Amino acid sequence: MTKEEQKPGEGKEGKTRWTDCIYNPRTGEFIGRNASSWGLILLFYLVFYGFLAGFFCLTMWVMLLTLEDHVPKYNDRVPSPGLVIRPKSLDIVYNRSDPANYGQYIRHLDTFLQRYNDSEQASNELCLAGEFYDQDAEAQKKACQFRRSTLRICSGISDPNYGYSEGKPCILVKMNRIIGLKPQGEPYVNCTAKRDSPLSVQYFPAAARIDKMYFPYYGKKVHEKYVQPLVAVKLLLTKEDYNKEITVECRVEGSNLRNNDERDKFLGRVTFRVLVTQ
Structure with a gap:
């Protein structure tokens, strides 16, 4: 079969459109990743930032335990008043x-x-x-x-x-x-x-x-x-x-x-x- 005798639509399946960069219907990928890959990344960041937030709250709680309610723990003011x-x-x-x-x-x-x-x-x-x-x-x-x-x-x-x-x-x-x-x-x-x-x-x-x-x-x-x-x-x-x-x-x-x-x-x-x- 010559090039002139190819049926309409043949040879177009391998072409890539620019919209495939966002969502590729053939592979099911969104911005280059499939659903399982996106799920793993979101799980990682959820655990990572959750740990950071918990660590921050823990350090603040420990610091507040060392402070007096009425008198500053460290007083860097001048000893004489204005x-x-x-x-x-x-x-x-x-x-x-x-x-x-x-x-x-x-x-x-x-x-x-x-x-x-x-x-x-x-x-x-x-x-x-x-x-x-x-x-x-x-x-x-x-x-x-x-x-x-x-x-x-x-x-x-x-x-x-x-x-x-x-x-x-x-x-x-x-x-x-x-x-x-x-x-x-x-x-x-x-x-x-x-x-x-x-x-x-x-x-x-x-x-x-x-x-x-x-x-x-x-x-x-x-x-x-x-x-x-x-x-x-x-x-x-x-x-x-x-x-x-x-x-x-x-x-x-x-x-x-x-x-x-x-x-x-x-x-x-x-x-x-x-x-x-x-």
Whole structure:
């Protein structure tokens, strides 16, 4: 039989179409593998990733068994706390004649001081001043009272504007919490202006002292009602101070807490700027 006499369709069975790369109907292969081959591969990866997931869960479980619920196992924090201020801004700029201009600072202080309300603090302990309040043997730690009224004219009780309307704003200074910290000496806050002439300030409580009875701190879970002691700093600005930017630095003095580390500008100190316009 010559080539011309071949029947139609003969010789086409050996031809391969491009769709056979995905599914070959003659061999039953899908992407080059039959059903049994695909089943073995899926079984292998199911067992492999199942083992990895189980091993990961096992290591996490063992690690969690070594951790304390309330105190970090490894504490790489600095041994001295940083200082922060409220209202939460390092640039306090406002016009004392415009209540809407300084309203944000008033609202921030009102919100922050809610936990310090005398009614809230009445359930806390009346602690012995000047003594550390050690509670190592107690499962649930108690908190010492720090009443809002202690801040007097900077408490927002007698003056709801915290002195901002008269151009003599109140700034609240507090230390960051460090579990187990027991500062030595008699820590207090000292604020100065970075300029040639001194800046008159008034502190509440008296002498800007941070009492030892608020230490040590035991952690958020067991020391739920704990509130950090505050020092209110009232900046007694005069007319000559208005319309001038004043840089103020507050430091923790009188103790072993560090306040002069040039690598950390907030370690034991805080610097902020104040600009009051009329």
